[in-house]
Amino acid sequence: MIYLDNNSTTRVLPDILDAMLPYFSTAFFNTTTLAGALYDVARPLSEARERVAELIDCSAEEIILTSGATESNNWVLQSIARHSLRQTGKCHLVVSAIEHPSVLQVASYLAETEGRVEVDLAPVSCEGVIDLAALRDLIRPDTALVSVMLANNETGVIQPVAEAAALAKEINQDCLVHSDATQAVGKITLSLNDNLRDVDFLSLSGHKFHGPKGIGALFIRSGVDLAPYLYGGGQQGGARPGTENPALAAGIAKAAEIATMHLDDRRLESLRSSLEAALCALGVTVLGGGARRLPNTSLLLFEDLDSEMLIHRLAEADFATSSGSACTSGSDSPSHVVLAMGINYSSASGALRISLSHETTQNEVSEFIDVLKPLAQSLKKP
Template identity: 40%
Template structure:
């Protein structure tokens, strides 16, 4: 199998599986129990927090609260933002956020909260001119993603959050950094210094599924989302998932080493080679966000005359895994909403496929995929070359 859908999930590092197996078989204690404390499970938790801080460049006193993943973390952040805007002020997000943010804002708007959406340019970048026009001192909460899951476009978060902080000093600022963390080196001071809350998921950087977190910075104070036994400083109660936390720690540490060794540039070489071959074989192909700063592993591309959903299924049958920008429902398959917001026509948006590589992918795998796309274009789909 050639797996090129790493923005959906990544294969856990072998070391991650090994350490999780150890915790599930020989160190399966409850971390809050006396024996768990004697066995040093608290140190496992603290080590994982330190590994996450290192990966994102956070300060030693920034709190890391483990959750079930970015969806829970995003839900928590938005709930806190809604609480702060209750009765006064307004809240802001972008039109291209992940559904775990976007749908939470939609629900708040239905409840009467003043929600405003920041649009994007043709390149999929936040429209900073629009942001400057709308931000005022009544803004109570802002949630703006770091990098987009489909296009890979890295947003101008530093510029956006600096403007918000200047105009609305008391605004709580959140970023869903799920797609960025582990794929690019992050300088917290330069890029995230004004951000109060950062969401992440371990399975996006070769860790286990079902574990992620919310990093709380700048001394921000939050109400708990889950109450109960008082774990994690009363911020998120519930028995700690030590196998997943241990696996997350290993994944974060190894990813930090890979980024320090500039392995992200190797991934970029694979992605760029893929786009060069696609552009050569399909001169009319479109690559969304290609003029913007992007994640090094991501290409959101469309071949004229194709049907993305059909191609995904045909390629999967050949052992090549990519994805579409579509969201499927019982009655319809809709093209990428983000592509439509970027002013691409419906027909163009219906052709879009997402290629997302990892440290493990190779040039040879790219050749196999591109050759298969060309074969399909010539044989079955009669794509416009």
């Protein structure tokens, strides 16, 4: 299969798998036991925090290992909301309209169940970029948290998070800022000590940059308090209790190390450009094409075509693609991201996402184009 769905997950690379294997077999001990101490099985945990910190330019002490970005996002939103409710009896959250469901659905859940939790959605432009003027109007003196993703998982559009964070602090110095950076980490250079210095929390998942599934991280800026989301143990200083997994930690550590060699991959951008140029000749629209994007991501809109049918036909031809977020696959509704960009409901069903990796070749892209062109033509609605 030619795999063009790398924003949903990536292949665990051989070197990464090799780094993990000893901790499933010979060094399988619990990190908190004497055997674990004798075999130093906790070492991958500290290495994971160090390598991830290097990748996003922060201190290793500011990294907490989690099961992935969904847990990290839930942790931030739920803990901040409940803290605000305890302190003031109310809570105001602002999130962008194109967030991943692990942010949007949590915000919606809090508004529906907690009482006195208000949620405002910040709109985006037709290119899928958050509207900073609209965001300014939404942030209030009592806003507890602003959450804006660093790069959208469907369009690949990179959001002005640094500007949004600075804006939030300007209006309300006590407002905390969170960014779901799941799609951006490992693909573009970012710095929590430089351009993202006003971001308080940042979420990521290892399986988006060739690490294993089931491990990610949450950056918590030094000096910022975040109540634990889980209780029942002293691991990671009590911030995130639960038996630690050295194998997964070794995997994300190695993945973070390798990812530093592929940041801002110009070859990927060139591959994507050749793909888009060939398909635009068919009348395909590149959503977010006028904005700064991740080098590997292309969201294509086919008029008069049901992309789900196209995806299935491509799968039969041994090509893996998607219509958007893997977490909403199987839904009958068009992508909320595409709708937020102003695309009408019927047209939005024609969105096809192509996401490359540094393993993708020019031959694979060329073969995909050759297969896609006649398929798209044959599936057009009459």
